[in-house]
Amino acid sequence: xxxxxxxxxxxxxxxxxxxxxxxxxxxxxxxxxxxxxxxxxxxxxxxxxxxxxxxxxxxxxxxxxxxxxxxxxxxxxxxxxxxxxxxxxxxxxxxxxxxxxxxxxxxxxxxxxxxxxxxxxxxxxxxxxxxxxxxxxxxxxxxxxxxxxxxxxxxxxxxxxxxxxxxxxxxxxxxxxxxxxxxxxxxxxxxxxxxxxxxxxxxxxxxxxxxxxxxxxxxxxxxxxxxxxxxxxxxxxxxxxxxxxxxxxxxxxxxxxxxxxxxxxxxxxxxxxxxxxxxxxxxxxxxxxxxxxxxxxxxxxxxxxxxxxxxxxxxxxxxxxxxxxxxxxxxxxxxxxxxxxxxxxxxxxxxxxxxxxxxxxxxxxxxxxxxxxxxx
Ligand SMILES: *Cc1c(COP(=O)(O)O)cnc(C)c1O
Numbered sequence: 001x002x003x004x005x006x007x008x009x010x011x012x013x014x015x016x017x018x019x020x021x022x023x024x025x026x027x028x029x030x031x032x033x034x035x036x037x038x039x040x041x042x043x044x045x046x047x048x049x050x051x052x053x054x055x056x057x058x059x060x061x062x063x064x065x066x067x068x069x070x071x072x073x074x075x076x077x078x079x080x081x082x083x084x085x086x087x088x089x090x091x092x093x094x095x096x097x098x099x100x101x102x103x104x105x106x107x108x109x110x111x112x113x114x115x116x117x118x119x120x121x122x123x124x125x126x127x128x129x130x131x132x133x134x135x136x137x138x139x140x141x142x143x144x145x146x147x148x149x150x151x152x153x154x155x156x157x158x159x160x161x162x163x164x165x166x167x168x169x170x171x172x173x174x175x176x177x178x179x180x181x182x183x184x185x186x187x188x189x190x191x192x193x194x195x196x197x198x199x200x201x202x203x204x205x206x207x208x209x210x211x212x213x214x215x216x217x218x219x220x221x222x223x224x225x226x227x228x229x230x231x232x233x234x235x236x237x238x239x240x241x242x243x244x245x246x247x248x249x250x251x252x253x254x255x256x257x258x259x260x261x262x263x264x265x266x267x268x269x270x271x272x273x274x275x276x277x278x279x280x281x282x283x284x285x286x287x288x289x290x291x292x293x294x295x296x297x298x299x300x301x302x303x304x305x306x307x308x309x310x311x312x313x314x315x316x317x318x319x320x321x322x323x324x325x326x327x328x329x330x331x332x333x334x335x336x337x338x339x340x341x342x343x344x345x346x347x348x349x350x351x352x353x354x355x356x357x358x359x360x361x362x363x364x365x366x367x368x369x370x371x372x373x374x375x376x
Contacts, residue, residue, distance in 0.1 A: 009359060011312045012186035012288070013352040015252065023244040027236045038239035043196065045246055046181065050163075050173025052198035054205035057239055058212050061160040061182025063232035064195035065093035065130075068156045068178040071207045074099045074127050081121050082130040083113050084319040085339045090132050090158045091320045101329050102126070103321045105336045109277045111135065111290075111346075114338070115143035122147075128154040133162035133172055136188075136287035137278065141167040141175050156180070160195070163188045164253050166283035173198045178208075183238075188252055188285055189245035191238040255353040256286035262357055263289050263349065266364040272297055272371040273347075289351040290316060291367075292342065298374065299347060305370035311363050316348040 027038060039057040047055030058064050074080055076098035082090055084103040094101045105117040111134045118129065129148065131139045139157075148155050157176035159165070165172045173179045178201075181187075183194035197208050209218055215229025216222070234242075245252075264275045274292040278284045293299055299315055306313045319339050321330040334340075349363050 009311060009350050009362070010352065011314060011348070011350050013354075014185040014190040015248075015353045019247075020241055020244045023240040024237050027240045030236075033236050034233065036236045038236040038243065039234045042234070042239040042242045042246070045243060046196050047173075047198050049171075049246060049249065050179070050181075050198055051171045052173045052179065053200045054198065054202065056197045056205060056208040056212060057234040057242070058195045058197060058208075058232040059234055060193055060232075061158075061180055061184070061195035062089040062092065063212070063230070064180035064182070064197040065089055065156070065158060065160075066096050066230070067197055067208050067211045067232060068180055069093045069097045069099060070211055071178065071204045072128065072154050072156070077125065078127040079123060079125040080128050080130055081113075081118055081126065083132050083134070083339070084321040084336055085111055085134065085317050085343060086132045086158070086320060087160070087317065088320055088323065088325070089160070090130050091326055094130065095326070099127075100125075101130075101326065103329070103331050103336060103339075105338045106134075106342065107140070108338050108342060110137050110140075110279060111342060112137060112139040113144065115140055115147060118144065118147055122151060126151070126153060128156065128177075130156050130158055131176060132158045133165060135276065135290055136162045136165055136285040137276075138162065138165050138167040138172055138282045138284075141170070145175065160187070161287040162285050164249055164283075165285035168281050172285075174200070177201065178204055183242055183245075186287075188256070188287065189242065189249055191234070191242040191245070194234050194238045194242060252353055253285055256351075257284070259351060259353070259355045259360065260284075260286045260289055262355075262360045263351075263364070266360055267291065267367070270364065270368050270371065273367070286351070288316065288348045290346050290348045293345045293347060295345070297345070297371070299345065301374055302347065302367070302370045305373060306363075306366050309362075309366035309369070311366045312350055314348045315343075316346055317343060319343045 043055030155176040157179035160182035183191040212232040215225040215227040
């Protein structure tokens with residue numbers, strides 16, 4: 001069942017079944033709606049799924065990122081490298097803590113950080129890297145871990161788009177000092193709103209539990225707050241839904257992969273676009289399906305034409321250094337050439353677990369027509 005039914009062909013949608021509904025009802029019937037066993041169990045189960053020791057369930061992916069930055073002790077005067085081609089939350093988590101984001105360019109094939117650009121951006125003030133597995137494609141973890149080790153940097157993995165993905169057989173969630181996942185309804189699994197921080201470090205895990213719970217100590221009294229914290233807790237309702245969804249993650253991933261293959265096969269013959277690249281040494285966890293238009297094609301015109309065919313599409317991402325909220329940290333004009341180029345030409349197509357072959361055909365033929373019609 002696709003939840004978002006307002007449009008016949010939605011951009012995205014989650015998949016909810018009777019077991020999800022029962023899981024939430026059970027929590028309602030139990031009367032225990034917060035600070036209970038569901039959030040703890042969801043943390044443990046998700047950590048286990050991604051080969052991490054500890055999982056701390058929180059209220060959003062953004063909250064997980066914020067806690068990660070705080071737990072690593074990054075603050076004013078520190079520089080952290082981050083792609084501009086990402087969702088705004090990767091950068092906001094740094095800005096909340098007064099960290100200076102240093103925007104780094106990306107690989108034109110995978111849209112993830114380019115290790116050579118990472119090296120070139122290092123300064124004596126660099127404390128770490130906010131790595132993003134863009135669209136569910138793992139970043140070049142081998143090179144990034146090697147750079148981090150050589151320069152004593154710490155890594156956060158913003159894996160909010162990549163639950164279930166693997167790099168050279170290693171699960172994302174087991175590679176960085178701290179990794180984060182998100183469960184908004186367009187993600188691989190959903191809790192409505194929600195997020196997770198995972199780590200192998202018991203001190204980071206303990207600090208994260210405290211930070212999500214108003215800075216309370218794990219053993220202390222309810223009204224003792226040894227540090228400044230937040231209310232970033234996940235409710236029992238959300239956590240129960242998350243556990244129920246997580247049990248079907250492998251199936252969801254397989255369905256999404258199937259839809260992606262249908263698109264890629266169908267679009268292979270279409271002139272004017274490039275389908276997404278999947279490097280041979282990774283397991284992609286498909287989050288969105290994003291094609292790249294050839295140079296010179298007016299993307300806005302394609303979006304408009306698709307719309308007249310009833311096909312939604314989205315320019316995706318709009319680089320963060322171009323956003324007013326982060327403009328202060330924008331690098332010199334022209335210093336992120338790949339990001340600028342890619343961001344001007346990428347187009348997300350409708351994508352969810354249950355997209356049928358007929359719907360893929362409808363999107364593809366509309367795109368084919370839009371590309372043939374264009375006046376340039
Ligand atoms: C979804 C997402 C997040 C977290 O989003 P929330 O809405 O706060 O759960 C963070 N980073 C990226 C790259 C994302 O796509």
